[in-house]
Amino acid sequence: MKTEIGKFPKKFLWGGATAANQLEGAWLEDGKLPSTLDMVTGGGLNISRRITPEIEVGTCYPSHEAVDFYHHYREDIAMFAELGFKVFRMSIAWSRIFPHGDDDKPNEEGLKFYDNVFAELKKYNIEPLVTISHYESPYNLTKKYNGWASRKLINLYVKYCNAIFNRYKDIVTYWLTFNEINCLVLPAKYYQAGAILYNENNEIITKEMNTDQLRFQALHHQFVASAKAVKLAHEINPNFKVGCMLAYMTQYPFTCNPKDILLANHENQIRNYLCGDVQVRGQYPGFAKKYYKDIGVTIKMENDDEKIIKEGTVDFFTFSYYMSVCVSDDPNQEQTGGNLLGGVKNPYLVENEWKWQIDPAGLKWTLHQVYDRYQIPLMVVENGVGMNETMVDGEMIHDDYRIKYFQDHIINMREAIDEGVDLIGFTPWGCIDLVSMGTGEMKKRYGFIYVDKDNDGNGTLKRYKKQSFEWYKKVIATNGESL
Numbered sequence: 001m002k003t004e005i006g007k008f009p010k011k012f013l014w015g016g017a018t019a020a021n022q023l024e025g026a027w028l029e030d031g032k033l034p035s036t037l038d039m040v041t042g043g044g045l046n047i048s049r050r051i052t053p054e055i056e057v058g059t060c061y062p063s064h065e066a067v068d069f070y071h072h073y074r075e076d077i078a079m080f081a082e083l084g085f086k087v088f089r090m091s092i093a094w095s096r097i098f099p100h101g102d103d104d105k106p107n108e109e110g111l112k113f114y115d116n117v118f119a120e121l122k123k124y125n126i127e128p129l130v131t132i133s134h135y136e137s138p139y140n141l142t143k144k145y146n147g148w149a150s151r152k153l154i155n156l157y158v159k160y161c162n163a164i165f166n167r168y169k170d171i172v173t174y175w176l177t178f179n180e181i182n183c184l185v186l187p188a189k190y191y192q193a194g195a196i197l198y199n200e201n202n203e204i205i206t207k208e209m210n211t212d213q214l215r216f217q218a219l220h221h222q223f224v225a226s227a228k229a230v231k232l233a234h235e236i237n238p239n240f241k242v243g244c245m246l247a248y249m250t251q252y253p254f255t256c257n258p259k260d261i262l263l264a265n266h267e268n269q270i271r272n273y274l275c276g277d278v279q280v281r282g283q284y285p286g287f288a289k290k291y292y293k294d295i296g297v298t299i300k301m302e303n304d305d306e307k308i309i310k311e312g313t314v315d316f317f318t319f320s321y322y323m324s325v326c327v328s329d330d331p332n333q334e335q336t337g338g339n340l341l342g343g344v345k346n347p348y349l350v351e352n353e354w355k356w357q358i359d360p361a362g363l364k365w366t367l368h369q370v371y372d373r374y375q376i377p378l379m380v381v382e383n384g385v386g387m388n389e390t391m392v393d394g395e396m397i398h399d400d401y402r403i404k405y406f407q408d409h410i411i412n413m414r415e416a417i418d419e420g421v422d423l424i425g426f427t428p429w430g431c432i433d434l435v436s437m438g439t440g441e442m443k444k445r446y447g448f449i450y451v452d453k454d455n456d457g458n459g460t461l462k463r464y465k466k467q468s469f470e471w472y473k474k475v476i477a478t479n480g481e482s483l
Helices: 069-083 108-123 139-145 152-167 181-185 206-210 212-236 258-281 286-295 305-311 360-374 400-418 467-477
Strands: 013-017 087-091 127-133 174-178 241-247 250-253 316-320 324-327 378-382 423-426 449-451 463-465
Touching: 013 069, 013 127, 013 378, 069 108, 069 463, 069 467, 108 127, 108 152, 127 152, 139 152, 152 212, 174 212, 181 212, 181 241, 181 258, 212 241, 212 258, 212 305, 241 258, 250 258, 250 360, 258 286, 258 324, 258 360, 316 360, 360 378, 360 400, 400 423, 400 467
Parallel strands: 013 087, 013 423, 087 127, 127 174, 174 241, 241 316, 250 324, 316 378, 378 423
Antiparallel strands: 449 463
């Protein structure tokens, strides 16, 4: 639908984004059993998080309490309503619905919790945007089947989808099948696949997840599961809108050297377009088949897999965008870190203390790349800047740097819309402070709402508005005109 020049559509979905394992807490309450993320310790910028096969006494597991949305959801949703949210992106914890993952029946207490959350959202006319699997699955499925390395998870996932689609068919419209599904093209993704291997001393061999065959076979299983979920959703409620979700890894060629340009194109194909093409176009692209052959991967398929993938394409495309990196054929170029992957440092950009290079114009470039390729509605469902913030004596956090970050990114979204991109929603990541996925920290904060909790789990869990709260409230109230 055509919009006025320089304006967001009238029904643009402004909101915020979270994930159950980083937000809810209550990891063993009301029938819930451990998820894969419940077995991951805290960490830091220079301290890697660990996956433990059993819970270690005296060790911090951030997801166990997180910021306790489970007991604060009414208060938190009231604050989202005060912000003016039109949509709230959240995830359902699979192990809250099917605690073991392969239970005969769903856990009624888990279903009731989300009944209550959705009822609270409806009270304020906030649309839920539900991620079905956001970096977690029941840990029992890891122990029993090695997670998504096993094809058995396809039908267990579809059974889980059937339960929540039927339960919430009259209150949820927008669904996302897997969070950042393309993370499986990167090595060592326990978070995404729930697959784990041990040595003879029962120690986890994290590097074994680098095995290409395991990762890409697990990814194929998720493609089939996603397609089946899309088909099931449309059968249960034709009004359901089901989307995919990618971690968009924006990469520029470092120079105009054709080697840099071709390398950047290749990286973009594998890291972004492979998953996008399967989920939107309904088939593996030719470059993926060539890539699999080159790295020695043979995808094991059943007879109907390609047909299922073709018939189960998504209705809209969503992605996370935080930063960009450069790609160079020259191995001696200066490197930088970042979200999920690092790359060659871009001399035209600044970076935060976690080495993420801030690139608002890259969001506009990315929107055009995605929309030009797929021509379906888009949402930016994660975007934000994590900063080390500590409240002192209840004084407001003055996060003008966050305001500046969002101002610049929203301007680029508005320009992309003006240039023809069908962007329908924006949900900044961590609208309320929550546990960092990458480092397991609390001090790496993204929210408009401050939560009184530190890295060691100390604090009152009391919520406070940051300076950016009132700013974003005004942005939503004016539909993006007042920045």
